[in-house]
Amino acid sequence: MYLYDQYDQAMVDARVEEFRDQTRRRLEGKLSEDQFKPLRLMNGLYLQLHAYMLRVAIPYGTLNSRQMHMLADIGNKYDRGYGHFTTRQNIQYNWIKLEEAPDLLADLASVEMHAIQTSGNCIRNISSDHFAGAAADELVDPRPYAELLRQWSSFHPEFSFLPRKFKIAVIASDTDRAAMKLHDIGIQIVERDGALGAAFYVGGGMGRTPMVAPCIREFVPLDQLVPYAEACLRVYNRYGRRDNKYKARIKILVHELGKEEYARQVEEEFAHLLSQGIEPPLAELERIKPFFADPEFEFGLPTGIDRSDPDFALWVDRNAVPHKAPGYVSAVISLKPVGGIPGDASAAQMHEMAELTKQYSFDECRVTHTQNIVLPHVKIADLHALWTRLDAAGLANPNIDTIEDIIACPGLDYCSLANARSIPVAQKISQRFSANGRTAELGELKLKISGCINACGHHHAGHIGILGVDKKGVENYQLLLGGSEAQDTSLARITGPGFDEPGIVDAVETVTDVYLRERDAGERFLDTYRRIGMEPFKEALYG
Amino acid sequence: MKILTGNDLKSGAVVWWDGTGWSIYVNEAVDVGERAGEILAREQSARRVNAAYAIEASRDANGVRPAHIKDRVRALGPTVRPDLTLKPADPEVGNWVI
Ligand code: HEM
Numbered sequence: 001m002y003l004y005d006q007y008d009q010a011m012v013d014a015r016v017e018e019f020r021d022q023t024r025r026r027l028e029g030k031l032s033e034d035q036f037k038p039l040r041l042m043n044g045l046y047l048q049l050h051a052y053m054l055r056v057a058i059p060y061g062t063l064n065s066r067q068m069h070m071l072a073d074i075g076n077k078y079d080r081g082y083g084h085f086t087t088r089q090n091i092q093y094n095w096i097k098l099e100e101a102p103d104l105l106a107d108l109a110s111v112e113m114h115a116i117q118t119s120g121n122c123i124r125n126i127s128s129d130h131f132a133g134a135a136a137d138e139l140v141d142p143r144p145y146a147e148l149l150r151q152w153s154s155f156h157p158e159f160s161f162l163p164r165k166f167k168i169a170v171i172a173s174d175t176d177r178a179a180m181k182l183h184d185i186g187i188q189i190v191e192r193d194g195a196l197g198a199a200f201y202v203g204g205g206m207g208r209t210p211m212v213a214p215c216i217r218e219f220v221p222l223d224q225l226v227p228y229a230e231a232c233l234r235v236y237n238r239y240g241r242r243d244n245k246y247k248a249r250i251k252i253l254v255h256e257l258g259k260e261e262y263a264r265q266v267e268e269e270f271a272h273l274l275s276q277g278i279e280p281p282l283a284e285l286e287r288i289k290p291f292f293a294d295p296e297f298e299f300g301l302p303t304g305i306d307r308s309d310p311d312f313a314l315w316v317d318r319n320a321v322p323h324k325a326p327g328y329v330s331a332v333i334s335l336k337p338v339g340g341i342p343g344d345a346s347a348a349q350m351h352e353m354a355e356l357t358k359q360y361s362f363d364e365c366r367v368t369h370t371q372n373i374v375l376p377h378v379k380i381a382d383l384h385a386l387w388t389r390l391d392a393a394g395l396a397n398p399n400i401d402t403i404e405d406i407i408a409c410p411g412l413d414y415c416s417l418a419n420a421r422s423i424p425v426a427q428k429i430s431q432r433f434s435a436n437g438r439t440a441e442l443g444e445l446k447l448k449i450s451g452c453i454n455a456c457g458h459h460h461a462g463h464i465g466i467l468g469v470d471k472k473g474v475e476n477y478q479l480l481l482g483g484s485e486a487q488d489t490s491l492a493r494i495t496g497p498g499f500d501e502p503g504i505v506d507a508v509e510t511v512t513d514v515y516l517r518e519r520d521a522g523e524r525f526l527d528t529y530r531r532i533g534m535e536p537f538k539e540a541l542y543g
Numbered sequence: 544m545k546i547l548t549g550n551d552l553k554s555g556a557v558v559w560w561d562g563t564g565w566s567i568y569v570n571e572a573v574d575v576g577e578r579a580g581e582i583l584a585r586e587q588s589a590r591r592v593n594a595a596y597a598i599e600a601s602r603d604a605n606g607v608r609p610a611h612i613k614d615r616v617r618a619l620g621p622t623v624r625p626d627l628t629l630k631p632a633d634p635e636v637g638n639w640v641i
């Protein structure tokens with residue numbers, strides 16, 4: 001995993017002291033809230049419904065045990081004993097005191113972490129495949145490229161005041177586990193004639209105008225990765241709609257110009273940048289790469305699993321994922337207990353996950369965009385011991401990629417932009433399907449809930465999506481079907497009029513009934529929907 | 544009635560204008576009538592409160608009830624964590640929000 005060099009550490013430490021001074025001046029009245037707000041937001045500190053909220057960046061979702069222990073300690077020391085893992089592979093704390101925020105950031109910096117660029121119209125934390133470095137199907141580990149882009153985008157002065165926020169994801173396999181095409185820039189590392197390069201997908205996003213990013217260039221040589229990204233950003237920075245917040249994302253620019261014209265302008269800018277000789281030397285990429293070298297996998301490990309305990313066998317079937325090294329798997333820790341809050345983990349659970357990270361996964365874990373945690377490199381022979389520990393900590397929910405593995409944004413329980421609560425809907429749906437026993441039968445079914453049109457809960461990309469709206473001051477929920485954020489990315493469509501809270505839970509059951517009735521052998525919910533279309537679902541919902 | 548709410552500058556805690564200062568209990572909120580703008584300006588510049596605003600509310604036998612669900616969630620705490628709300632022992636609190 002990447003370790004800070006002296007520059008990284010010095011920058012982060014200096015930023016903490018700068019923010020300490022800014023906070024002091026705010027508390028002494030030398031800065032007004034209007035002056036202070038942009039400063040605190042640059043350090044990830046929002047004001048939300050109940051208190052200040054801090055969003056901490058977890059680059060490409062990778063953490064070591066020391067960092068995970070620190071996230072737990074912060075939960076105990078500065079918050080109320082828990083944290084919320086988000087769909088951008090970050091963590092949020094909901095009960096932060098302004099007067100304590102500088103100390104918190106200093107604690108974070110002591111484990112090479114920060115909250116810089118987790119808010120504002122800048123390049124946000126770069127996300128990636130949560131099985132990077134472990135997946136059997138990847139070309140290379142995508143994280144060195146994500147790290148290079150992290151270094152390039154951190155404090156990049158030209159891109160600190162973009163028209164709007166900017167999110168980048170990097171993957172390196174044909175299977176997309178990072179919603180790559182729903183980012184402002186999605187990058188896939190690909191191979192051509194034996195050389196590695198990057199395919200650029202630009203202008204995707206969710207929010208009020210969801211768009212799937214078109215590919216604007218199929219192959220950018222690796223030594224030109226940064227200048228090409230720079231060219232994409234420059235064209236956006238120049239022509240993005242600063243006049244209208246709702247049209248300011250790059251997706252609108254790419255859509256309005258058309259992908260060909262946008263790509264043409266990027267090429268022009270790219271040619272200019274190449275003539276300047278400012279691309280970072282490949283030596284920097286080569287310096288970064290060894291940080292992501294494979295851990296020392298053992299050879300000749302046993303691959304058999306004793307399935308005599310049915311609970312354990314079920315967990316293995318649902319939560320263990322094939323690994324590139326024989327004798328290993330990646331184990332997914334579900335943060336989705338039945339009736340629980342998706343993505344929340346108590347400080348005690350974080351401490352335990354940190355211990356397990358150290359003991360069973362070469363001191364490395366990952367946060368997934370589905371709000372779970374991955375131990376990427378676990379020996380098959382250790383699985384039972386791991387599962388036993390997880391079970392004792394309430395972390396052995398065997399439900400990955402099922403209807404109980406719900407993505408939900410904080411919604412009106414925490415978020416000041418929300419129209420409706422998301423979490424209670426998630427809780428009721430997981431309880432309903434756990435009780436009616438259909439979870440297994442339904443197979444892979446991705447259900448995603450957002451509390452407003454901003455789509456932090458990825459509702460457009462759910463096989464089933466739910467969007468909270470405000471209907472004359474009362475919470476109401478729209479149902480969407482047919483979205484995907486995998487390699488077959490598609491945007492979900494609204495079924496029709498919305499439902500109240502009990503109604504939306506029933507509606508989800510209704511559409512799953514249609515699926516069970518109509519499906520062909522081997523079809524997932526999404527496949528059946530794509531084959532039979534919206535009508536049979538509408539008919540069942542609205543008669 | 545019209546009441547004032549905001550967040551405590553230092554702690555971020557949700558607070559309500561009680562006529563002389565800021566209380567964490569919505570039931571202590573007072574009707575400010577026409578004086579909202581004047582009180583908000585004074586209190587924010589005195590740095591006793593942050594991001595404060597005026598809202599509609601009503602008073603009944605159970606106390607003060609903000610008109611909008613968002614402010615009822617603020618008054619109580621997250622409905623999904625009854626252990627963290629202001630009235631943790633009361634099983635009915637969640638219903639009050641809706
Ligand atoms: C509670 C504080 C939060 C606030 C104020 C907030 C605000 C927003 C806003 C305004 C947007 C729309 C931006 C746009 O379309 O221009 C957005 C998008 C998004 N947020 Fe959040 N959000 C919050 C929490 C979260 C959480 C907890 C997650 C993860 C669970 C998250 C993940 C995302 C994602 C994935 C998007 C979609 C990005 C896109 O449109 O491409 N946010 N957020």
Ligand code: SF4
Nearest residue numbers: 409415418451452456
């Ligand atoms: S989708 Fe809306 S309600 Fe949910 S976290 Fe984002 S801004 Fe808040």
